[in-house]
Amino acid sequence: MPLKRRTAQRPWQGLLAVILLGLAASLWYATQRIHYEWRWERVPQYFAYRAEVAQDAPVPGQVSALTAEGRFNRIVITPEGGGQPVAVMAEKAQVKVGDAVAENDTVGVNFEWRVGPLAQGLWVTIWISFVSGFIGLAIGLITGLCRISKNPTLRGLAIIYIELIRGTPLLVQIFIFYFFIGTVLNLDRIVAGVGALALFVGAYTAEIIRAGIQSIAKGQTEAARSLGMNATQTMIHIVLPQAFKRVLPPLAGQFISLIKDSSLVSVIAITDLTKSGREIITSSFATFEIWFTVALLYLLVTAVLSQLLFWLERRFARSD
Amino acid sequence: MIEVRNLIKTFEGRGQVVRAVDDVSTQVAKGEVVVIIGPSGSGKSTFLRCLNGLEEFNDGQVIIDGIDLTGSKTNLNAVRREVGMVFQHFNLFPHKTVLENVTLAQRVVRKRGPTEANEKAMNLLTKVGIAEKANEYPSRLSGGQQQRVAIARALAMDPKVMLFDEPTSALDPEMVGEVLDVMKQLAREGMTMAVVTHEMGFAREVADRVMFMDAGRILEDAPPARFFTAPKEPRAQAFLKQVL
Numbered sequence: 084m085p086l087k088r089r090t091a092q093r094p095w096q097g098l099l100a101v102i103l104l105g106l107a108a109s110l111w112y113a114t115q116r117i118h119y120e121w122r123w124e125r126v127p128q129y130f131a132y133r134a135e136v137a138q139d140a141p142v143p144g145q146v147s148a149l150t151a152e153g154r155f156n157r158i159v160i161t162p163e164g165g166g167q168p169v170a171v172m173a174e175k176a177q178v179k180v181g182d183a184v185a186e187n188d189t190v191g192v193n194f195e196w197r198v199g200p201l202a203q204g205l206w207v208t209i210w211i212s213f214v215s216g217f218i219g220l221a222i223g224l225i226t227g228l229c230r231i232s233k234n235p236t237l238r239g240l241a242i243i244y245i246e247l248i249r250g251t252p253l254l255v256q257i258f259i260f261y262f263f264i265g266t267v268l269n270l271d272r273i274v275a276g277v278g279a280l281a282l283f284v285g286a287y288t289a290e291i292i293r294a295g296i297q298s299i300a301k302g303q304t305e306a307a308r309s310l311g312m313n314a315t316q317t318m319i320h321i322v323l324p325q326a327f328k329r330v331l332p333p334l335a336g337q338f339i340s341l342i343k344d345s346s347l348v349s350v351i352a353i354t355d356l357t358k359s360g361r362e363i364i365t366s367s368f369a370t371f372e373i374w375f376t377v378a379l380l381y382l383l384v385t386a387v388l389s390q391l392l393f394w395l396e397r398r399f400a401r402s403d
Numbered sequence: 404m405i406e407v408r409n410l411i412k413t414f415e416g417r418g419q420v421v422r423a424v425d426d427v428s429t430q431v432a433k434g435e436v437v438v439i440i441g442p443s444g445s446g447k448s449t450f451l452r453c454l455n456g457l458e459e460f461n462d463g464q465v466i467i468d469g470i471d472l473t474g475s476k477t478n479l480n481a482v483r484r485e486v487g488m489v490f491q492h493f494n495l496f497p498h499k500t501v502l503e504n505v506t507l508a509q510r511v512v513r514k515r516g517p518t519e520a521n522e523k524a525m526n527l528l529t530k531v532g533i534a535e536k537a538n539e540y541p542s543r544l545s546g547g548q549q550q551r552v553a554i555a556r557a558l559a560m561d562p563k564v565m566l567f568d569e570p571t572s573a574l575d576p577e578m579v580g581e582v583l584d585v586m587k588q589l590a591r592e593g594m595t596m597a598v599v600t601h602e603m604g605f606a607r608e609v610a611d612r613v614m615f616m617d618a619g620r621i622l623e624d625a626p627p628a629r630f631f632t633a634p635k636e637p638r639a640q641a642f643l644k645q646v647l
């Protein structure tokens with residue numbers, strides 16, 4: 084007799100598939116009912132698009148020749164008062180031979196790939212999260228150390244900071260940071276946004292780091308001190324490396340939350356992924372598609388990140 | 404080498420005060436091996452930990468090699484370099500290899516260069532018979548091997564005194580011997596040692612003096628021959644009856 088009865092997997096996996104299909108079907112049905120027209124083909128242009136760059140006539144005159152040269156068209160303009168003919172290269176010519184052109188008239192266009200607002204927003208979201216994450220980690224480390232310090236002033240400051248941040252909504256913090264501190268110190272909105280996020284993660288990181296440090300057995304500190312290491316050396320060489328390894332999973336979770344929480348900076352008009360999405364919708368009317376795409380992009384970033392941190396964790400596990 | 408005068412250490416917990424070390428005075432000469440025995444909770448560990456300032460004591464004096472631990476100008480870290488300590492649970496640094504465990508303090512405390520520190524570490528690891536594990540992490544080692552690494556780690560600081568707090572109590576019986584052998588060799592080489600242990604054989608063979616502690620006091624302090632054959636204190640007699 085096997086000790087553990089194996090649950091038959093197949094039927095349950097089948098049920099899972101049925102439920103997922105059912106959900107998809109009801110989504111489709113729901114949009115049918117409100118007569119929503121899906122226009123997924125509109126989405127890609129918001130990642131990257133080909134912009135038209137106007138090519139202007141440098142002199143007033145007449146188009147005297149139009150010849151194809153590879154991708155380009157050579158547009159030759161003979162100046163009004165005579166003189167050397169001038170050539171303009173354009174991928175698409177917008178004039179015919181014999182047309183009269185004034186100076187700075189558009190005679191043709193070139194196409195150039197441009198980064199679309201969704202990609203730009205994604206980039207803003209990523210760098211804002213990383214910068215505020217790093218600053219937050221530094222704040223958290225310092226605050227965490229103050230939190231367990233023997234000095235009552237440092238400990239008190241750390242506790243007040245942590246409680247203030249953890250007891251108020253991030254949205255309110257962002258507003259206060261932007262409208263109050265930002266105005267007083269004359270801060271740029273990006274600086275205010277990054278600052279608010281960094282202070283926010285800092286408080287949570289501090290608690291994670293404090294717990295990590297306190298989870299390291301007292302014997303480790305005692306062994307280090309008995310070898311003559313001072314408190315700082317013990318912290319740097321013995322306690323923090325072990326604590327860091329232990330807090331990596333909760334720290335990673337905190338950082339992944341930060342990426343999602345960073346969407347709140349869109350309220351102070353920072354064009355991150357969420358704000359880009361909102362802006363695109365006002366012009367494209369592809370509301371559902373854009374929001375789904377935005378959600379998918381957040382999911383993509385967080386998934387890549389958790390995979391990365393998983394790998395990092397495995398590397399750190401070498402000494403176990 | 405070690406001088407203790409009227410040492411008092413109390414713990415306060417749940418309303419009651421425990422006098423873990425109660426007015427202890429004693430001396431350990433250079434090269435002497437002192438074994439401390441006594442029932443559980445009698446204050447042996449606390450006493451030992453006061454000797455290198457790991458435990459802050461309430462009153463009295465501890466003087467190591469002429470330096471008063473409580474002196475206003477005393478740098479405790481500087482004193483601790485000269486006093487090696489070996490713990491019951493080894494307390495190796497799990498995130499460092501065996502070699503790094505032995506070199507770390509040499510480098511950050513003694514400021515030795517990597518070549519010198521490595522050479523010293525390898526010599527000591529060879530001495531305790533574990534050189535082939537230099538690049539392993541401690542978790543891959545048996546208890547006896549870990550404790551020998553811990554001894555090498557303490558010796559790497561060239562201490563003048565070694566303190567051992569039940570170094571074999573957490574070991575499987577078959578590994579006790581290998582650790583005791585290292586300690587015996589150390590004693591033969593003239594190291595000043597204070598050893599808390601339940602290994603009466605070790606005490607008999609190696610100790611110059613055996614101290615019996617109970618309720619924070621040293622009740623008996625005698626050479627092993629006399630202590631094991633004719634203890635004066637009734638409590639020491641009762642204790643010996645139990646453990647022998």
Ligand SMILES: Nc1ncnc2c1ncn2[C@@H]1O[C@H](COP(=O)(O)OP(=O)(O)OP(=O)(O)O)[C@@H](O)[C@H]1O
Binds near residue numbers: 423444446
């Ligand atoms: N950190 C502490 N806080 C409160 N009481 C303590 C602390 N450490 C030790 N004690 C108390 O001090 C007394 C002496 O403890 P100690 O650990 O020195 O005994 P021991 O002789 O080493 O015992 P064992 O043989 O079990 O190791 C005990 O009553 C113990 O409960």
Ligand SMILES: [Mg+2]
Binds near residue numbers: 447
């Ligand atoms: Mg003890």
